[in-house]
Amino acid sequence: MKLRQTNGDFIVNEILDNEFIKENPSGNYSLYILKKSNIENLKALNYISKNCNIPINDIGYCGLKDKYAITTQYISIPTKYDKIELNEKNLTLKYLKTINSPLKIGSLMGNSFKITVRAIDKNDFSNISKNLQNLEQGAPNYFDDQRFGSVFHNQFIAKYYLKGEYEKALKIILTEYTRSENKRIKDLKRNIKKNWNKWDNIIEYIKNNKINSKMFVNIIKYLNNPERNNNYKEAFKYVDNRLKKLFVLSYQSYLWNECIKELLKTKLPKEQRKYVDYSCGTFLYYSKIDNELFNTLKKDKFPTIAPDIDYNNHKDEYYNIILKILRKERASLKDFNNLMELNKLSYVERDILNIPKNIKYGDFEPDEFNKGKYKITIEFELNKGSYATIIIKRIFNIQ
Numbered sequence: 001m002k003l004r005q006t007n008g009d010f011i012v013n014e015i016l017d018n019e020f021i022k023e024n025p026s027g028n029y030s031l032y033i034l035k036k037s038n039i040e041n042l043k044a045l046n047y048i049s050k051n052c053n054i055p056i057n058d059i060g061y062c063g064l065k066d067k068y069a070i071t072t073q074y075i076s077i078p079t080k081y082d083k084i085e086l087n088e089k090n091l092t093l094k095y096l097k098t099i100n101s102p103l104k105i106g107s108l109m110g111n112s113f114k115i116t117v118r119a120i121d122k123n124d125f126s127n128i129s130k131n132l133q134n135l136e137q138g139a140p141n142y143f144d145d146q147r148f149g150s151v152f153h154n155q156f157i158a159k160y161y162l163k164g165e166y167e168k169a170l171k172i173i174l175t176e177y178t179r180s181e182n183k184r185i186k187d188l189k190r191n192i193k194k195n196w197n198k199w200d201n202i203i204e205y206i207k208n209n210k211i212n213s214k215m216f217v218n219i220i221k222y223l224n225n226p227e228r229n230n231n232y233k234e235a236f237k238y239v240d241n242r243l244k245k246l247f248v249l250s251y252q253s254y255l256w257n258e259c260i261k262e263l264l265k266t267k268l269p270k271e272q273r274k275y276v277d278y279s280c281g282t283f284l285y286y287s288k289i290d291n292e293l294f295n296t297l298k299k300d301k302f303p304t305i306a307p308d309i310d311y312n313n314h315k316d317e318y319y320n321i322i323l324k325i326l327r328k329e330r331a332s333l334k335d336f337n338n339l340m341e342l343n344k345l346s347y348v349e350r351d352i353l354n355i356p357k358n359i360k361y362g363d364f365e366p367d368e369f370n371k372g373k374y375k376i377t378i379e380f381e382l383n384k385g386s387y388a389t390i391i392i393k394r395i396f397n398i399q
Helices: 041-052 122-132 157-162 166-175 183-194 201-207 214-224 230-237 242-269 291-297 316-328 335-340 389-398
Strands: 010-016 030-036 070-078 091-098 108-120 271-279 282-288 301-303 349-351 357-361 373-382
Touching: 030 041, 041 091, 070 301, 070 389, 108 157, 108 389, 122 389, 157 166, 157 242, 157 335, 166 183, 166 214, 166 230, 166 316, 183 201, 201 214, 214 230, 242 282, 242 301, 242 316, 271 389, 282 389, 301 316, 373 389
Parallel strands: 010 070
Antiparallel strands: 010 108, 030 070, 030 091, 108 373, 271 282, 301 349, 357 373
């Protein structure tokens, strides 16, 4: 199967609370609808900020949306700025109405999805159909690959920082790269890797190639000072704060995934356990789940790992699972105080199950882009923070 083969194969629309965005002509915020495709959320917001002379911090939004999708979402801008409109090739912005309060993370109720999956083999129709029929039982509410863009070869920057291995953590930031990164930055990272600890050589490369990336330049200059004796921990003060947040969130999310996998191991008989690979390991799914267990899990939440939380107030079973996962990581709850130096760890109690609503799907149809193969379009809604790709994996990877 193929996902996101064409631009219109993955469509996401935000669902907001109508009470929250109720029109008020004398309100202090303008509500806009933003439609974009093939552009990252923060880049789209920065583009609006720069072209409309609106500080980025004055633009309110509810959540980040996929780059490789057609997405519709809402943003708010204070009414003290003139109304704006944009109509670019891959980005449009249109004024809707005036509201009382700015949008913020958490204002979102959920998202609706319309996903076309392609290159399906005819022999898989029966299994896919069975999984679609069982879709109301949902799937574990894992964080999916989109959450782990800062993880390279299963190395978590935040994990090294937590353990005091600051050089390893910084080396990942400065030397590892993705295929989609800018070529100049890729070349710079290759040079840093080749000349690690030879900071003079790297500074010469930066000058010769007119590298002006503030973060890289400042870190290398800092490390080049012999009086600092390669103080890798202090060099982190030059790392972009948004990146620090991503590092912490990715590790925290991975640990939550591992806790849910451990929980399901204790609940599911072996014949119902199904494993699916993802970028940081494996997910444990269920092929089918007992109604009593399903009804219990769908009402329950599992906490994220954060310092200074009294987990004794949670179920003993859940607290023991957290301790077991931390033992595997050779870490303790107390160690997580170290990560507060990077970014505050958000504590949430997250739904254990990811259950789609308003499920619709069509028939298998010949796929015009993959000869001899078929496609199917599936629609559903999810609560905020849940990943549609987890549902797609449940449909197409569970035998």
